[in-house]
Amino acid sequence: MVGAWEAEEVDTAQPAEALFRLHYAPLAGWCRRMVSDDEAAHDIAAEAFTRLLGRWTHVADPRAYLYTTALNLVRDRWRRGERERVAIRKTVTTIATAPAPAPEIRLLVESLPKRLQQVVVLHYFADLPVDAVARALGIAPGTVKRDLYDARAKLHALLADT
Amino acid sequence: MTSPEHDLDELLRSVDDDRLMPPDGAFERIVGRAQRRKAAKAALAVLAVAVVVAGAVPAVLAVRDTSSDQTVAIATNGSDSPHPRSSTLTAPPVTRPIPGLVGYFPRSVSFVSQRDGFLWGTVAGSRPATTAAHGVVAVTHDGGATWTPAGGPPVSAVAEPQIRFASPAVGVVFGGSQPYVTTDGGSTWHRYAVPGHLSELEAMNQRIWALVRPSAGASVVRLYGASVAAPKLRRVGAVPAMTGRRGGTDGATGAAAIALSGRSVSVLVGDDAFWTSPNAKRWTRGHNPCPKTLGGRPVVPASTLLAAGSSSSLVAACGYGARNGVQTKLVYESSSAGKRWSPASRPPTGGYLETITAGSRTIIIGNSRGGAVLTRNNGHTWQPDPANHVDLSFVGFIDTSHVVAVADRADEEVGAFASSTDGARQWSVVPFPCAKSCPN
Numbered sequence: 001m002v003g004a005w006e007a008e009e010v011d012t013a014q015p016a017e018a019l020f021r022l023h024y025a026p027l028a029g030w031c032r033r034m035v036s037d038d039e040a041a042h043d044i045a046a047e048a049f050t051r052l053l054g055r056w057t058h059v060a061d062p063r064a065y066l067y068t069t070a071l072n073l074v075r076d077r078w079r080r081g082e083r084e085r086v087a088i089r090k091t092v093t094t095i096a097t098a099p100a101p102a103p104e105i106r107l108l109v110e111s112l113p114k115r116l117q118q119v120v121v122l123h124y125f126a127d128l129p130v131d132a133v134a135r136a137l138g139i140a141p142g143t144v145k146r147d148l149y150d151a152r153a154k155l156h157a158l159l160a161d162t
Numbered sequence: 163m164t165s166p167e168h169d170l171d172e173l174l175r176s177v178d179d180d181r182l183m184p185p186d187g188a189f190e191r192i193v194g195r196a197q198r199r200k201a202a203k204a205a206l207a208v209l210a211v212a213v214v215v216a217g218a219v220p221a222v223l224a225v226r227d228t229s230s231d232q233t234v235a236i237a238t239n240g241s242d243s244p245h246p247r248s249s250t251l252t253a254p255p256v257t258r259p260i261p262g263l264v265g266y267f268p269r270s271v272s273f274v275s276q277r278d279g280f281l282w283g284t285v286a287g288s289r290p291a292t293t294a295a296h297g298v299v300a301v302t303h304d305g306g307a308t309w310t311p312a313g314g315p316p317v318s319a320v321a322e323p324q325i326r327f328a329s330p331a332v333g334v335v336f337g338g339s340q341p342y343v344t345t346d347g348g349s350t351w352h353r354y355a356v357p358g359h360l361s362e363l364e365a366m367n368q369r370i371w372a373l374v375r376p377s378a379g380a381s382v383v384r385l386y387g388a389s390v391a392a393p394k395l396r397r398v399g400a401v402p403a404m405t406g407r408r409g410g411t412d413g414a415t416g417a418a419a420i421a422l423s424g425r426s427v428s429v430l431v432g433d434d435a436f437w438t439s440p441n442a443k444r445w446t447r448g449h450n451p452c453p454k455t456l457g458g459r460p461v462v463p464a465s466t467l468l469a470a471g472s473s474s475s476l477v478a479a480c481g482y483g484a485r486n487g488v489q490t491k492l493v494y495e496s497s498s499a500g501k502r503w504s505p506a507s508r509p510p511t512g513g514y515l516e517t518i519t520a521g522s523r524t525i526i527i528g529n530s531r532g533g534a535v536l537t538r539n540n541g542h543t544w545q546p547d548p549a550n551h552v553d554l555s556f557v558g559f560i561d562t563s564h565v566v567a568v569a570d571r572a573d574e575e576v577g578a579f580a581s582s583t584d585g586a587r588q589w590s591v592v593p594f595p596c597a598k599s600c601p602n
Contacts, residue, residue, distance in 0.1 A: 020189045028182035041182055046192050053196035 016053060019062055024049065027066055030125050034074040034106045044073045064136035067126035071117060078110060108155050116151040119144050262311030263300055266594035267577035268568040270325040272333065272365070273560050277305045280348060281568065282314070282325040282335055283577060299325070299335075299348040306566060306581045306592060315342035315351035328365035332390045336363050343393070356395060357386065361406065364420040369442065370395070371427055373406075373418040381405050383418050383431045387442065400445040404435035419478075423470035428500060430468040430478055438500045440473055448500030452480035453492070464489070464514075467527075471520040474499045477506075477541075479527060481515035489514045493525070493541050506541025521559045521585055536586075559585075 024045060031041035048069040052062055059065045109117055122133045123144070130148070134141040260266070268283035281300040297317065300309040315335045317323045327333035334354055335342050341363070343354035359378040364371050370388040372395055375381075383406040386395040406418050419430045428438040433452040439445045452463045465481035475497050482490040488511045494503040506525075513529025520526075526536045535544045559565050565582040567589075578593040 016193070017189055020184075020192070024184045024188070025181035028184065029180035032182050033180055038182060042185065042188075045182070045184075046188060046195075049189075049192045050196045053193060 019052075020049060023063060023066060027070060030067070031070055031074065034070075034109065035077055036106065040077060044070050044077070047073055061128070061132060061136050063126050064122055064128055064132065067121050068118065068136065071121045075114075075117075108158060111158055112151055112154060116147050116154070119147040120151045120155075123148060260309060260311075260594060263298065263309060263594050265577075265596035266298065266300065266309075268300070268579060268594070269297075270323060270335075271558075271566055271568050271579065272325045272327045273566055274327050274330055276560055276564050278303055278330050279306055279566065280312075280325055280327050280333060281309065281579060282323060283568075297323070299344075301348055302579075306579050309579065309592065309594075312348035313344075313350055314348075315344075317342065324363075326363055326365040326370070328370050329368050329390045332365075332368075332370075332393065334363055334365065334370065336360055345393070357397075358384075361418040362420050364422050366422040367425060371420050371422065371429075373420060373429060373431065375406070385429055385437070398445070400439075401429070401437045404429075404431040404437075406432040406434070419466055419468035421468040421470040421476060423473050426470065426473035426499070428468060428470060428476055430466050432466060433463050433480070436500050438476075440499065448496075449503060451478050451492075451494035451496075451503035451505075456482060456490070465516075467515055467518040469518045469520040469525070471522060475520070476500055477518060477520045477525050478503065479515055479518050484514045487514075488512060489529075491515055491527070493527070495541060506537070507543065509535045509537075509541075509544045510546055512546075519558045521565075522562050524585060526586070 027048065028041050028045035031044045032038055035041055035044065048066045051069050052059060052065055055065075109120060112120060118137060119133055122128045122136060123130065128136065130141050130144045134144045137144070262285075264285060266281075266283050266285050268281040270282045271279060273279035279302045281302075282297055283300070284297045298314045299312040301312050302309050315323075317335060317337065317340070323335050323337035325333060325335050331347050332345050333343070333348065335351070336354070341354040341356055341360055342351040344351050356372065357374055359375040359380070360372060361375055361383060362373040368390045370390075370393070372386045372388075373383050374386055374395070375383055383404045385398040385401045385404075387398050388395045404418075418432070421428045421430075425442060426438065426440045427442050428436070428448075430436050430450060430452075433450055433454055436448040436450040437445055438448050450466075452466055453461070455461060461482050463480040463482055464484050465479070467479040467481075469477045471477065476495070476499065478494045478496075480492045480494070482492075490511060491509050493506040493509060495506055496503045509527055515527065515529060517528040518525065523540045524536065524538050525541055526534055528534045535546050537544050558567070563583055563585050565586045567580040567582075568577070578591045580589050580591045582589045
């Protein structure tokens, strides 16, 4: 009977933990770019993962969900007046593997309208292809392409001014 | 040579190199926080249902999550039953820890008869369930009055595993990356070979049924069956490949659904296919009631759930969209084994469809956010919060009167098994307390 059930060695790897290992560090790194604060970046990344696990069976694209949630949390911080904070707090519990975060990315993203922020974050930072961004946002791929074009035009103009 | 466009691209892509490593124990803390939040939500969810035919055939049902040892009143709208219009959920006087099940937190339940049942859950101290905390199977042979621990398959609670038993000996735990099977009543577990990605599995009356995709991201869904005597899953050739919702996760979201009652089997996949058989031999294609357009706009259901009140009485729920805790839900009933469907009134939009169960004129829909809703008049009117803030989850009918569920107390995080013998009006609960307080 055992043979019929194919007894094998136990593999304890679970999708959620694998997802965490794969995406936490880049997500937290992106958050740090957005809020210029290691501790806040950890808080936001952890909150995004917490919400993801709470909806684990309902989320079609976990990576898109993580970055969209993180973006909303980042916006909350911006709205709370955190945007002026540029000092970086080095927390003893974190391991900073990158150089001091540059504010340019944050300022560029912050300068975009909310609709364009989403496509930029999902396409460039979550590294999702256009079709995946479209599915995540429930819009047509052509709309994503147009939004990316508009976003790039705005960002290019902004870069040219600085 | 670089251009402004190149500079912009380089700047945007530069974030890829910026990584912030997680602090030690971050994953475990996140899982713990997610589970505490979930426990705090009054989420009653129904997973699967089976009705005893003529009160004699053992039925299997599966349930996840649990609730309280409080007394509750269950209000009813016009009922099909002579039972009183309110009832109570009472805890037994014994609250001592059960050896091996101290602080046990059941997540899923499966009964093969009114007396023989199984729970899958985690024990205190192993919550949040990590890869090191595989959970424990608990067994009862007296209808849930007493429970004893058995072995447990190596799956964590993160993926919300579900347990199904086809007989007192043979059962499956699935929902993680790999399903596991036991042939000795839960004492030992082995990997269960599945020819692809398991979307849904139900078991009953010595039979196991599974909806399987060739791979996790595939839209093709095929029906497989197995028996306790011949446990290897085999393709049901009479049912052609169906088309399910591409991508996403399966399981309780109902991307594909199986409903069992007696010897009848019905499957519903996305908005594409519905197949049913009264005896698991002759299969006929029925009508999938989930509409493909709403308000003139093409739509695809995010969730499709199916429950059987009897071999010919079916209930299907179709969920559209899932945003900000709100989802449009349509419920359909059939008294012709899926040949014809009639729309029921729409249940409240709060929460996302997760599970459904049906008895005689009674339908309970569990939502992952927003609690549960119940109707006792075949969907004419819906009653929110049917258990009056008691967090019953994943309840299901064993027969027309016996209902079992798992529950948890959000305030104390104590898990419990709950059962009813009068169609979900009066409940009794067996809690699994810790010696003092349960560790997180």
